[in-house]
Amino acid sequence: MTSHWPQPPTFRAPIQPRQAGARNGRFELALSRHGARTHIGRQYVSYPFHMTRPFAFDVAIPSLLTVYQQSSSGGLYRDDRLDSRIDVGAGAAGHITTQAATVVHDCHGQPAHQTTEIVLEEGAFLALTPDPLVLFPGAACSSVIQARLAPGTVLLLSDAFALHDPEGRGRPFERLEAKVDIRDAGGRLLVRDNLEIGGAHLSSAGSPIGDWKVVSNFMLVGAPDRLPTADELAVLGRPERQVVGITLLPNGAGWGVRCLAADAIAARVIAEKLFVLAVSAAFGQQPAPRRK
Template sequence: MISHWPQLRSEHATPHPRQAGARNGRFELSLSRHGARTHIGRQYVSYPFHMTRPFALDVAIPSLLTVYQQSSSGGLYRDDRLSSRLDVGTGAAGHVTTQAATVVHDCYGQVARQTTEIVLQEGAFLALTPDPLVLFPGAACSNITQARLAPGAVLLLSDAFALHDPQARNRPFEKLQAKVEIRDADGRLLVRDNLDIAGADLAGPASPVGAWKVVSSFMLVGAPDRLPTVDELAGLGRAERQVAGITALPNGAGWGVRCLAADAIAARGIANDLFALAVVAAFGQQPARRRK
């Protein structure tokens, strides 16, 4: 199916704060390898998260299992506290993505918080590629991701956001904070990345992102012989639709990719291309198309 942003509120509607009280949602998933295939082990999913059955979409890559992490709440709201844990066992492979972009509503000064914990065993592969956050006026969001990788493991992380004002008055979101820490199996820090930006800094003609609509950040971390080369990554993007920059991460951990895109379709295109490069480098086969 084709994903769309939710129906937007009329400019004549009056916004109302949610009732006080945080939602504490939890999404836990473990993947393990049995023979040639990856299967779901332990799972725990509470509101507002939802998960349907897993999908074996790649006939040529039987070890790669795809899971759609869904939400039944209509987005993120003030004081939400949502946490995820993803464990991928030795030789197992998973792709965790979302069914569509996630709207972050006006948080009325109370930050919506998301935390993600990732543990990859030897030779494991995980691509965590959620669709972008759509930051409404007043949105305030904090995302913390912590990952630990054993030897031979590969991790692809995607983090993207777009701005949207349903009333077309150019009102900014409040703030967006994102922190990523990646460590090896012994706990040694490999990569730390921090983003802390106020919506007012992106408002108006002086915005550092200019006319670009979607900002994306990616990390490809892990065994060098299972990662794309810098020359392969250099082919990402088309000048009129996307611009991308590639950085070698510290400690020889892998690659960082920053991207600006003209719209959500262009952003999805570069995310799909990077996912395909990661899968080919790790498994030697092109992945099937992920339909949304």
């Protein structure tokens, strides 16, 4: 599944030494099932990542544990390299989200890099739903997600971005790249999704997103009997606030959902509805609201 945006010339910044102050951050989290509940089995968190205690919001779904992946730094900066590893054990269930949107600052030709590795064991559930990236003028960011899914698992991925110029002069971000590979437990490729877009194309009069403010991409992958139906997904969105497209992913992997939203509130409504649908289909119970 590839996003067919108008493609700018490939961004190739000159090879430069790493900037003083550029950061390497690491976030590792392993969740395991014990009885009816999911617990943290292993964690490693280095600056700029931060994590408080986990939360069990759902009385009716005791196996679903929520973790807020936080930042202590005020956003992403040039040449940042932030890596995450998330392991969810057999029968365990996790929801990992952020405390707020993440600002990507002017990167001065040296993109920030985020990589995430996900491993789900048999029957596991993971919703990875960070709030959108807010791309400031000059922002450049590369995101790579690689996931491996055992039988009976469910994975919900959310990836969203918005444009913002604090000075209100319409200055564009530089470039955004997002790549997702999802494989089965044997390593067979199920889904590959690539997005590449230059900010100048979204800031011009002929922008493919028009006046919409937030672009959201979701992938809901896993065991068919634990996924929402097409009819359930069809209720997403209101034409005046959101435009939603739903795609059946290759290899019977699940659903791709793309959304253009009028503002951050409208984008959050879609993300929350999709999370509710994903949890309800996987567990037969609606999740409690998540506070931000």
